[in-house]
Structure formats: structure tokens, C-alpha cells
Amino acid sequence: MRVPESGWKPGTGQDGAVEEDKDVAEITDLMTRAGKWPGGLRWIARRVKPSRRQMRNLTACEKKTGWRYSITCTNIPEKGMPGIPGSHHPQYIDTAHREHAVVETGGVRTAKAMGMRNLPSKSWQVNRGWVIAANIAADLTAWTRLLGFHDDPDLRGADPETLRYLL
Secondary structure: OOOOOHOOOEEEEEEEOOOEEEEEEEEEHHHHEEEHHHOOOOEEEEEEEEOOOOOOOOOOOHHHHOOEEEEEEEEOOOOOOOOOOOOHHHHHHHHHHHHHHHHHHHHHHHHHHHHHHOOOOOHHHHHHHHHHHHHHHHHHHHHHHHHOOOOOOOOOOOOOOHHHHHO
């Protein structure tokens, strides 16, 4: 709430197009506890108009302002990354971090499909072995897609269920 309206810049999509209902601002200077974190970190806030589905999970501040907020912490320096023009802008940082979140989400889905959804035991040792087996299965699936199906657009990005069905 301490970010002035002029501090918010239009958010951008992966293609660089302006997204009308999303804004981005750097809030590093507003972080009162930043001194306890490693030096060189920056905080980027993103606000979006919430969907109907998200309305019931908003905080009191979000309900008051009508925006849903998220914060990204990054070590991209204020002057940006060498050789990447515009990488110092909050819009670039927001877009880059959201794209990486998409990659991580895919990994979580694969891990769940490989058995991480349901750990089989209350025993730490048994679950530890299960996690190792699930990770090996996820790695094998990733390598199968990368090496075996690099030239097949339908299979190179397929989820585990699709691979099992088609193979």
C-alpha cells in the first residue's frame, strides 16, 4: 500500500506485450527487513486483478485495494545482466521469473505422476526410498523425452500419462 500509483508500471507477457490488468513495481526500498538478507537482492511486486475463483482467498489488504499481490525476490543487479538490454527493469524480472515458475510447475506435475503424490508409509526410511525411486522415474521420463522424442512435437513435451498411453 506504500507504493505510489506512479510506481506501478504495466506488466508484460512473455511476448513483451503489455498486459492491461497487471502491474509491476520494485519495492526493494520499502523492505524494512531487507538488511537481514544477503546483499544485492531486489524485491519485485506484481499486482493482478483477481479472478472470481481467487476472491475468497484474498487478504484484507487485497480485498481493500481490489488487487492480488505476489512478490519475487531476485539477485539480478540494478544495472541488469551484462549483454541483456532491459534486464534491469522490474517488468523483465517479473516476466523471467514467471517463465521459470512454469518450468518448475511442470517438474512438480511429473513428480506427482511418478508417485510423489502418495507416500506409501509412515516410516521415514521407506518414504526416503520411495522419493529416490520417484526421482529416478522422473529423470528417466525427462531423458526419454529429450533423447528419444526430440523430433516428435507431440511426445517431446508430453506428460508421463501421455507417454505411457502412446508408448
